[in-house]
Amino acid sequence: MTLKIAVDIDGVLADQVAAVLREIEREYGLIYSKSDVDRAHWTFEGREVWEEISRLLSDPEYVMQVPIIHGSQKAIKKLSHHDVFVVTARRPHTEEATRRWLSAHFPSLKGYYWARTGTKHNVPSDVLIDDLDINIVEFVKSDPDRHGILFQHPWSLNGTGIEDYRSQVSYCPEWESVVKAVETIDRSRQ
Ligand SMILES: [Mg+2]
Known part of the structure; x- marks a missing residue:
C-alpha cells in the first residue's frame, strides 16, 4: 500500500x-x-x-x-512509490531557501509542511521520520496506528519516555535501516 x-x-x-x-x-x-x-x-x-x-x-x-545526510538521496528514491513529503520546524522565513535546497537535492519531495517541534503529529501522515524523540513520542501517542522512525544521532534521546512506545517506534542510525523499517511497516499493514 x-x-x-x-x-x-x-x-x-x-x-x-x-x-x-x-x-x-x-x-x-x-x-x-x-x-x-x-x-x-x-x-x-x-x-x-x-x-x-x-x-x-x-x-x-x-x-x-548545508550538506546532505549520507544515503538520504538514494533512500528517498527507493521510497518514491510512497507519498513522501517534508515536515520541518525551520522558521518560515527560511522556507524559500530551504525549498531551493530541497529541489536541488531531493526533486521528488514536493510537499512541505511547517510545524513547531513537538507538533508534527498535526500533519496527516502514517509514518514520521525524525531525529528528535519529542517529535516521535507526540506522533505515536496521537494515534496507535502511527509509526515513528527515530533517526538516531547522539542528540536524539532527551528523556521523553520514548521507550514506552516500543511497538510503534523503530530506531535507525542510518538511511538503509530506515528503508527496511518502512518496508516492515508496509508489510504489517497489508
Ligand atoms: Mg530534526
Missing part, C-alpha cells in the same frame, strides 16, 4: 549539525565533533547550539551549503 511518510529535514535529510560545527570552528575557534552534541539543547561555552543553527539558517547562502 501507499504510506504517507513525513520526513524531517534537519538531522534526517540535512546534516545541519556538521554545518554548524564548521561555523563554530570558524567563528569561535572551538572544535567539537557530532558525538559532543549529546542532547537537543546542547550548549557550548554558554551558547545554545539551536540558537546558532537558527541564526545561520537566516542566511540563504548558508542554507544552500
